[in-house]
Amino acid sequence: MDPSSALIVFREVLEAALVVGIVMAGSKGVAGRGLWVGGGIVAGVLGACAVAAGAGAIQSAAAGVGQELLNATILFAAVGMLGWHCVWMGRHGRDIARHMSQVSRAVVQGSRPLYALGVVVGLAVAREGSEAVLFLYGIAAGSDSPALDLLRGGLLGLAGGAAVGAAIYFGLMRIPARYLFAVTTWMIILLAAGMASQGAGFLAQADLLPTLGRRLWDTSGILSDRAILGKVLHTLVGYDAKPSGIQLLFYTTTLLIIGSLTWILGRPNSPAAPAARAA
Amino acid sequence: MRRSGRWVWMATVAVAMGVCAIGTVPQVARGDDNSYVLTFKDNKIEPAELQVPAGVEFKLVVKNADQSPEEFESSDLKIEKVIAGGSEVELTIKPLDPGSYEVVGEFHEDTAKGQIVAK
Numbered sequence: 001m002d003p004s005s006a007l008i009v010f011r012e013v014l015e016a017a018l019v020v021g022i023v024m025a026g027s028k029g030v031a032g033r034g035l036w037v038g039g040g041i042v043a044g045v046l047g048a049c050a051v052a053a054g055a056g057a058i059q060s061a062a063a064g065v066g067q068e069l070l071n072a073t074i075l076f077a078a079v080g081m082l083g084w085h086c087v088w089m090g091r092h093g094r095d096i097a098r099h100m101s102q103v104s105r106a107v108v109q110g111s112r113p114l115y116a117l118g119v120v121v122g123l124a125v126a127r128e129g130s131e132a133v134l135f136l137y138g139i140a141a142g143s144d145s146p147a148l149d150l151l152r153g154g155l156l157g158l159a160g161g162a163a164v165g166a167a168i169y170f171g172l173m174r175i176p177a178r179y180l181f182a183v184t185t186w187m188i189i190l191l192a193a194g195m196a197s198q199g200a201g202f203l204a205q206a207d208l209l210p211t212l213g214r215r216l217w218d219t220s221g222i223l224s225d226r227a228i229l230g231k232v233l234h235t236l237v238g239y240d241a242k243p244s245g246i247q248l249l250f251y252t253t254t255l256l257i258i259g260s261l262t263w264i265l266g267r268p269n270s271p272a273a274p275a276a277r278a279a
Numbered sequence: 280m281r282r283s284g285r286w287v288w289m290a291t292v293a294v295a296m297g298v299c300a301i302g303t304v305p306q307v308a309r310g311d312d313n314s315y316v317l318t319f320k321d322n323k324i325e326p327a328e329l330q331v332p333a334g335v336e337f338k339l340v341v342k343n344a345d346q347s348p349e350e351f352e353s354s355d356l357k358i359e360k361v362i363a364g365g366s367e368v369e370l371t372i373k374p375l376d377p378g379s380y381e382v383v384g385e386f387h388e389d390t391a392k393g394q395i396v397a398k
Contacts, residue, residue: 059362207371
């Protein structure tokens with residue numbers, strides 16, 4: 001068993017695993033979510049293999065910034081889907097929670113935008129998974145350590161990532177139903193803000209956006225974002241030890257836009273919500 | 280008075296032009312050569328310490344001389360880029376403040392470590 005390969009694969013799958021855990025918790029009680037999330041994972045793994053296989057072509061595409069553009073596109077697409085889900089949940093979450101306790105869930109299930117969550121899972125798995133696939137491919141393509149050892153390490157890392165995803169899911173499941181969606185909605189908003197910040201980082205790297213200050217502050221002495229906890233917080237709340245100005249701008253803008261839309265549309269007497277409340 | 284005023288003015292212009300010339304000449308002379316190379320070889324970074332000028336935008340060419348892919352990463356420089364085996368990428372690095380910036384190969388973090396030192 002090779003510990004370094006386990007750690008690297010673990011780090012790469014951690015982010016996707018956390019996304020899956022939160023999404024599963026956020027869609028509790030909705031029929032067909034397993035299918036959408038499972039389908040998202042399968043599509044994501046295939047996507048990851050495709051991205052890894054085309055790594056060379058992507059690298060040289062768009063005058064050398066193909067990778068940055070692809071990453072930014074995937075991240076902003078996920079932000080859009082997460083935002084849409086939050087806004088939708090803001091309008092209907094209260095009713096779902098109420099119906100859940102009344103065991104009459106069917107009413108709201110049909111209109112739930114599960115595809116949005118399925119797409120987010122697929123995108124997260126494809127993006128993060130492609131690096132794990134490339135890393136493992138590198139091992140298979142010949143290295144000093146015996147391949148079987150490294151493969152075992154890789155599987156252990158994968159299992160570790162899955163365990164963290166499961167842990168966050170079961171942790172969230174302990175929250176009483178009437179608070180659960182409020183919690184998962186805000187977690188998803190933070191997730192989206194973090195992804196927007198990362199996406200902006202890629203566009204700045206490609207020189208398509210200004211950095212607005214390469215490093216606003218440095219908290220890597222307290223918590224490095226290369227450490228496991230830093231990586232977890234990086235996914236959950238968008239933690240970055242050395243954020244650039246453009247990242248902070250995208251982070252706060254995303255937080256404000258999705259947060260205020262969710263809040264405005266979710267107010268009990270909001271004019272936008274009556275349809276669901278009548279149901 | 281008037282005459283010496285004109286002289287002062289001309290001298291100022293001359294000095295300003297001189298400063299401009301001094302400021303621009305080295306960059307013009309460098310032209311497209313203002314690029315620096317880091318190479319991944321045997322899962323190490325060569326050179327382990329790369330000297331670059333501070334305060335000047337430059338091109339950073341990162342070559343992966345190994346067969347297997349590598350991810351070039353620097354949280355100091357805000358770079359995260361996968362490089363396929365046997366290929367290279369070119370990055371535009373905005374003017375750096377003097378100091379040292381860590382770089383790693385994420386897939387071989389134990390051995391592939393280096394730094395870019397801006398002076």
